[in-house]
Amino acid sequence: xxxxxxxxxxxxxxxxxxxxxxxxxxxxxxxxxxxxxxxxxxxxxxxxxxxxxxxxxxxxxxxxxxxxxxxxxxxxxxxxxxxxxxxxxxxxxxxxxxxxxxxxxxxxxxxxxxxxxxxxxxxxxxxxxxxxxxxxxxxxxxxxxxxxxxxxxxxxxxxxxxxxxxxxxxxxxxxxxxxxxxxxxxxxxxxxxxxxxxxxxxxxxxxxxxxxxxxxxxxxxxxxxxxxxxxxxxxxxxxxxxxxxxxxxxxxxxxxxxxxxxxxxxxxxxxxxxxxxxxxxxxxxxxxxxxxxxxxxxxxxxxxxxxxxxxxxxxxxxxxxxxxxxxxxxxxxxxxxxxxxxxxxxxxxxxxxxxxxxxxxxxxxxxxxxxxxxxxxxxxxxxxxxxxxxxxxxxxxxxxxxxxxxxxxxxxxxxxxxxxxxxxxxxxxxxxxxxxxxxxxxxxxxxxxxxxxxxxxxxxxxx
Numbered sequence: 001x002x003x004x005x006x007x008x009x010x011x012x013x014x015x016x017x018x019x020x021x022x023x024x025x026x027x028x029x030x031x032x033x034x035x036x037x038x039x040x041x042x043x044x045x046x047x048x049x050x051x052x053x054x055x056x057x058x059x060x061x062x063x064x065x066x067x068x069x070x071x072x073x074x075x076x077x078x079x080x081x082x083x084x085x086x087x088x089x090x091x092x093x094x095x096x097x098x099x100x101x102x103x104x105x106x107x108x109x110x111x112x113x114x115x116x117x118x119x120x121x122x123x124x125x126x127x128x129x130x131x132x133x134x135x136x137x138x139x140x141x142x143x144x145x146x147x148x149x150x151x152x153x154x155x156x157x158x159x160x161x162x163x164x165x166x167x168x169x170x171x172x173x174x175x176x177x178x179x180x181x182x183x184x185x186x187x188x189x190x191x192x193x194x195x196x197x198x199x200x201x202x203x204x205x206x207x208x209x210x211x212x213x214x215x216x217x218x219x220x221x222x223x224x225x226x227x228x229x230x231x232x233x234x235x236x237x238x239x240x241x242x243x244x245x246x247x248x249x250x251x252x253x254x255x256x257x258x259x260x261x262x263x264x265x266x267x268x269x270x271x272x273x274x275x276x277x278x279x280x281x282x283x284x285x286x287x288x289x290x291x292x293x294x295x296x297x298x299x300x301x302x303x304x305x306x307x308x309x310x311x312x313x314x315x316x317x318x319x320x321x322x323x324x325x326x327x328x329x330x331x332x333x334x335x336x337x338x339x340x341x342x343x344x345x346x347x348x349x350x351x352x353x354x355x356x357x358x359x360x361x362x363x364x365x366x367x368x369x370x371x372x373x374x375x376x377x378x379x380x381x382x383x384x385x386x387x388x389x390x391x392x393x394x395x396x397x398x399x400x401x402x403x404x405x406x407x408x409x410x411x412x413x414x415x416x417x418x419x420x421x422x423x424x425x426x427x428x429x430x431x432x433x434x435x436x437x438x439x440x441x442x443x444x445x446x447x448x449x450x451x452x453x454x455x456x457x458x459x460x461x462x463x
Contacts, residue, residue: 049178049233050190055131055161056106057227059182060115060138060152062123063097103181103226104128104152105235106162107263111136111154114263115225116240117143120150128154131188142266146340146441148240149259151266163227166234168213168255171195179217179239179251181226193217193249199327200252201334204241210337211327212252213237219251228253258341265343274440275344275365276372278308279315281332298322299335309364320353336443339363370433377436381445381460382407385418385429394427398449410458412449419455420448436462 102119106112113128120126126138137155144150154160172195179191197214215228219242228237237253244250265272284298299321304310321329324338325348342348342365352359368376378384382405388397396418401407420426421435422445439445445462448455 045231046176046178046192049229049231050180052233053161053163053227053229054180054188054190056163057131057180057188058104058106058113059129059187060102060104060113060119060225061127061129062100062102062120063125063127064100064122065097065124101182101185101222102224103222103239105225105227105238106154106160107165107235108267109159109162111156111158111160112141112263112267113138113152113154114238114259115150115152116238117145117148117150119225120152121145126152128152129187142270142272144262144266144272144441147254147258147262147272149238149254149262149266151263163229163233163235165256165260166230166232166236168198168236168257171198171213171230171236171255173197176231177215177217177236178229178231178233179215179219179223179226180229181219181223181239183218183220183222185222189223191218196250198255202241202243202252208331208333209241209252210334211255211258212240213255215251215253216249217251218249223251261341261343271438272441273344273367274340274437275342275346276308276368276376277310277339277342277363277365278305279303279310279363280305281321281335283332284320299329299332309366313361313363314359315350315352315361315363316354318354321350322353322358323351324348339365340441368437370430370437373433373437374429377445377462378402380462381405383412383418385432387429388417396426396429396432406460407458412458413451415451417450418447419450420446422446423448 100119100123102115104113104115104119107114120140121143126140127135128138129135138152139155141151141153174194177193177195179193181189183189193216195213196216200212200214201208201210202212203209213228213236215237217228219239221242223239224241226239227235228239230236236256238256238259239251239253241252242248242250243252262272279301280303281299282302284300301315301317301319301321303317304315321335323329324335327338329335329338339348342363344365344367347362347364350361350363352361374385382402383398384400384402386397386399388395398407398412398414398416398418400414401412418426418432421432422439422442424435426432426435436445439462443462445460447458447460449458
């Protein structure tokens with residue numbers, strides 16, 4: 001009997017261990033179990049498009065260096081205290097780096113990123129964050145403030161995912177579109193909507209912006225520069241603006257047909273080359289019943305330069321320009337915008353009213369030589385350019401001012417020194433020509449003119 005006690009004790013211990021290891025009875029579930037799901041049925045065309053392109057949408061961080069000027073060290077004398085800031089070389093201390101966030105889209109496997117000019121215009125350094133969290137440096141290839149577009153180049157030799165361009169000339173009102181971007185710093189946010197309108201013009205401050213794609217896809221601050229996609233995942237626009245400070249279901253995108261032309265020029269030439277047509281236009285104040293109506297209602301040819309593409313196409317002074325490539329034009333500003341978008345060598349179909357006759361003329365855009373550009377500036381402003389030297393430095397000067405010209409009316413005189421063109425310093429006529437060519441995109445030439453110790457900025461129309 002004693003020998004059986006250890007065996008019984010072992011059996012009891014084994015039974016106790018088995019009871020302790022046994023799972024407790026599962027509590028009854030308050031909800032029914034999850035049902036089966038079929039991912040294939042949930043992968044809608046929107047999901048497929050997003051999966052296709054997400055890796056090519058990036059966040060753009062722009063760092064701006066703010067320099068703070070230090071006051072003059074001055075001295076003990078009253079003259080040093082009064083005039084130290086005037087004559088000393090200004091000294092700056094290290095400022096702050098202000099980082100702003102925007103969006104962009106990779107449009108080529110070499111790492112070219114298309115974004116908005118206002119995302120990068122004040123930056124000195126750029127960091128681009130990819131979908132996988134990596135950050136890459138980037139450099140500006142070129143910017144075009146007139147179209148609010150810019151191209152960056154990622155600092156990598158890796159082949160990058162990119163979004164293939166679609167078309168914007170065949171968009172359907174009501175078709176589904178997708179916006180991806182970085183609103184309020186929320187990376188790779190996806191929203192959907194429809195094409196609300198095409199060829200939309202709208203006011204932004206004191207400017208009128210022309211020919212945008214309107215969408216109700218939610219766009220907010222930080223979406224700027226991000227892609228607008230069609231249901232096939234093709235790039236059809238660059239998200240640029242919203243109506244008001246927050247999304248109200250009204251957003252605007254630059255059509256890809258225009259954005260692609262600008263991007264190609266920026267990548268190949270570092271700037272957008274604007275063609276020359278040789279026709280000057282003005283707003284036409286029309287009268288319906290003999291009484292003049294307020295505001296322009298059309299566009300009229302003010303002058304045609306002899307030998308220009310416009311002259312060769314048959315344009316005449318007084319012609320009323322009704323439409324460009326099928327799109328009505330209601331102001332001289334809108335006409336200039338549409339013709340500015342012509343690539344060099346391209347042509348536009350312009351519908352012309354000449355009395356009771358309606359004509360369709362083909363207007364070509366040709367490259368403007370530096371010499372022809374200088375002639376254009378002289379004709380628009382009345383300034384004949386020259387160069388002068390003083391104390392080993394070279395200056396651009398007004399060699400002559402045409403009587404009755406815009407320059408004469410604002411008080412410019414022979415010998416005035418031209419220090420800057422559109423806020424860029426110039427020291428030669430060659431530099432002036434180059435900057436004036438860029439100024440044609442904005443339609444305005446702003447000169448910093450110095451006479452003696454006084455300097456003044458003067459703006460001229462240069463359409």
